[in-house]
Ligand code: OGA
């Protein structure tokens with residue numbers, strides 16, 4: 682078996698101990714910038730669509746981002762770099778936590794200034810295939826005064842704010858943490874990704 686990146690081993694330990702982890706440099710700045718450039722160009726070309734919530738993907742004020750799914754059969758160069766790295770992280774999580782993560786799905790997301798995603802859980806009713814939620818951030822020179830934190834609600838009623846700094850990736854157990862996206866004063870770009878186990882009907 683290929684050796685696992687030591688940073689990913691540490692992330693797997695943190696995910697195991699705390700249910701979430703932060704990897705400050707998941708990708709270096711060149712591939713991160715390439716993803717940011719691509720995301721901004723797709724957004725400018727109006728190719729991101731208003732996102733919905735729940736099984737019927739209803740568009741509402743609860744969620745103000747626009748998204749575009751990666752097509753696994755037609756990844757761009759920057760998307761391929763991201764997908765390969767996510768796959769390495771998925772393998773590291775499987776080795777350490779034995780989560781049975783078989784694949785992942787990813788989309789770009791852009792929140793315009795003031796847009797939010799109200800407090801929610803990343804699991805659809807009757808579908809527990811999403812096990813680990815990851816968000817990779819694309820925003821150079823982000824400051825806390827810009828807002829836009831991901832607020833993770835922790836057991837016991839406290840919360841952890843995570844700012845969307847370029848190159849950083851947060852991962853957390855999808856079924857365990859309610860979370861929300863706070864409003865920002867500037868455009869906020871990311872890639873949201875879910876690592877999945879086999880769906881219920883295919884697990885017997
Ligand atoms: C989501 C989500 C968090 C973020 O897309 O489900 O919670 O920080 N995103 O963008």
Ligand code: MN
Pocket residue numbers: 801802803814860
């Ligand atoms: Mn979410």
